Amino acid sequence: MRKSQKIMLAVGLGAAALASGTAFTGTGLANTAPATQFLGGTVGQTVTGATLAGVSYAFADAPANTEVNTINLTFANTADGRTVAVTPSGGTGSFTCTAVASNASTCTFTGTGGYTGLTSIDITVS
Numbered sequence: 001m002r003k004s005q006k007i008m009l010a011v012g013l014g015a016a017a018l019a020s021g022t023a024f025t026g027t028g029l030a031n032t033a034p035a036t037q038f039l040g041g042t043v044g045q046t047v048t049g050a051t052l053a054g055v056s057y058a059f060a061d062a063p064a065n066t067e068v069n070t071i072n073l074t075f076a077n078t079a080d081g082r083t084v085a086v087t088p089s090g091g092t093g094s095f096t097c098t099a100v101a102s103n104a105s106t107c108t109f110t111g112t113g114g115y116t117g118l119t120s121i122d123i124t125v126s
Contacts, residue, residue, distance in 0.1 A: 046122045072104070
Protein backbone atom coordinates (compact mmCIF):
# COMPACT_ATOMS: atom_id res chain seq x y z
CA MET A 1 0.00 0.00 0.00
CA ARG A 2 1.35 3.39 -0.94
CA LYS A 3 1.86 6.21 1.53
CA SER A 4 -0.93 8.38 0.05
CA GLN A 5 -3.40 5.48 0.30
CA LYS A 6 -2.48 4.95 3.96
CA ILE A 7 -3.10 8.64 4.69
CA MET A 8 -6.46 8.58 2.90
CA LEU A 9 -7.43 5.39 4.79
CA ALA A 10 -6.48 6.98 8.14
CA VAL A 11 -8.46 10.16 7.32
CA GLY A 12 -11.46 8.07 6.25
CA LEU A 13 -11.36 5.97 9.44
CA GLY A 14 -11.05 9.11 11.57
CA ALA A 15 -14.07 10.69 9.87
CA ALA A 16 -16.09 7.49 10.34
CA ALA A 17 -15.18 7.36 14.03
CA LEU A 18 -16.13 11.01 14.48
CA ALA A 19 -19.46 10.53 12.71
CA SER A 20 -20.34 7.42 14.72
CA GLY A 21 -19.32 9.13 17.97
CA THR A 22 -21.67 11.99 17.20
CA ALA A 23 -24.49 9.57 16.48
CA PHE A 24 -24.10 7.98 19.91
CA THR A 25 -23.75 11.18 21.95
CA GLY A 26 -26.06 13.59 20.14
CA THR A 27 -29.34 12.48 21.77
CA GLY A 28 -29.58 15.31 24.33
CA LEU A 29 -31.32 15.37 27.72
CA ALA A 30 -34.97 15.33 28.73
CA ASN A 31 -36.37 17.47 31.56
CA THR A 32 -38.91 15.20 33.21
CA ALA A 33 -38.35 16.24 36.83
CA PRO A 34 -41.27 17.78 38.72
CA ALA A 35 -41.25 21.55 39.24
CA THR A 36 -40.43 21.25 42.97
CA GLN A 37 -38.68 18.39 44.67
CA PHE A 38 -36.39 17.64 47.59
CA LEU A 39 -32.86 17.59 46.20
CA GLY A 40 -30.95 17.08 49.39
CA GLY A 41 -29.60 19.27 52.08
CA THR A 42 -29.91 19.31 55.82
CA VAL A 43 -32.50 19.96 58.47
CA GLY A 44 -31.07 21.26 61.74
CA GLN A 45 -32.19 19.52 64.93
CA THR A 46 -32.00 20.87 68.46
CA VAL A 47 -32.74 18.42 71.29
CA THR A 48 -33.51 19.16 74.94
CA GLY A 49 -33.96 16.50 77.63
CA ALA A 50 -32.59 13.46 75.78
CA THR A 51 -29.84 12.23 73.47
CA LEU A 52 -30.98 11.92 69.86
CA ALA A 53 -29.50 8.84 68.20
CA GLY A 54 -31.26 9.16 64.85
CA VAL A 55 -33.97 10.92 62.88
CA SER A 56 -35.70 10.00 59.61
CA TYR A 57 -38.42 11.66 57.59
CA ALA A 58 -41.34 10.24 55.58
CA PHE A 59 -43.13 12.21 52.88
CA ALA A 60 -46.76 12.59 51.80
CA ASP A 61 -45.91 13.38 48.18
CA ALA A 62 -43.43 10.73 47.01
CA PRO A 63 -41.46 10.84 44.78
CA ALA A 64 -41.22 14.67 44.92
CA ASN A 65 -40.56 14.48 48.71
CA THR A 66 -41.40 18.09 49.56
CA GLU A 67 -44.15 17.45 52.19
CA VAL A 68 -42.91 15.88 55.45
CA ASN A 69 -45.76 13.95 57.10
CA THR A 70 -43.84 11.79 59.61
CA ILE A 71 -40.69 12.27 61.68
CA ASN A 72 -39.25 9.13 63.29
CA LEU A 73 -37.01 9.84 66.28
CA THR A 74 -34.63 7.38 67.92
CA PHE A 75 -33.12 8.20 71.32
CA ALA A 76 -30.27 6.75 73.37
CA ASN A 77 -31.05 5.54 76.91
CA THR A 78 -34.33 7.46 77.27
CA ALA A 79 -36.97 6.17 79.68
CA ASP A 80 -40.29 4.93 78.31
CA GLY A 81 -43.31 7.21 78.76
CA ARG A 82 -41.45 10.51 78.41
CA THR A 83 -43.35 13.17 76.46
CA VAL A 84 -41.94 14.35 73.11
CA ALA A 85 -42.73 17.67 71.42
CA VAL A 86 -41.45 18.82 68.03
CA THR A 87 -41.51 22.46 66.93
CA PRO A 88 -40.77 22.81 63.19
CA SER A 89 -39.44 25.92 61.42
CA GLY A 90 -39.55 27.06 57.82
CA GLY A 91 -43.21 26.44 56.97
CA THR A 92 -46.64 26.20 58.56
CA GLY A 93 -48.26 23.41 60.54
CA SER A 94 -47.40 21.22 63.50
CA PHE A 95 -46.65 17.65 64.54
CA THR A 96 -48.07 15.42 67.28
CA CYS A 97 -45.61 12.95 68.83
CA THR A 98 -46.05 9.66 70.64
CA ALA A 99 -44.49 9.14 74.06
CA VAL A 100 -41.08 7.48 74.10
CA ALA A 101 -41.30 3.68 73.86
CA SER A 102 -38.18 1.53 73.45
CA ASN A 103 -36.09 4.66 72.77
CA ALA A 104 -38.33 5.77 69.88
CA SER A 105 -41.08 8.28 69.13
CA THR A 106 -43.10 8.96 65.96
CA CYS A 107 -44.28 12.48 65.15
CA THR A 108 -47.15 12.86 62.70
CA PHE A 109 -48.16 16.00 60.81
CA THR A 110 -51.49 17.36 62.08
CA GLY A 111 -53.51 18.18 58.99
CA THR A 112 -53.70 17.04 55.40
CA GLY A 113 -50.66 16.53 53.22
CA GLY A 114 -47.44 17.40 54.98
CA TYR A 115 -45.16 20.16 56.23
CA THR A 116 -43.48 22.03 53.35
CA GLY A 117 -40.34 24.13 53.70
CA LEU A 118 -38.94 22.35 56.78
CA THR A 119 -35.57 23.87 57.70
CA SER A 120 -35.17 22.90 61.37
CA ILE A 121 -36.91 21.18 64.26
CA ASP A 122 -36.66 21.71 68.01
CA ILE A 123 -37.22 18.46 69.92
CA THR A 124 -38.12 18.58 73.61
CA VAL A 125 -38.32 15.45 75.76
CA SER A 126 -39.78 15.87 79.23
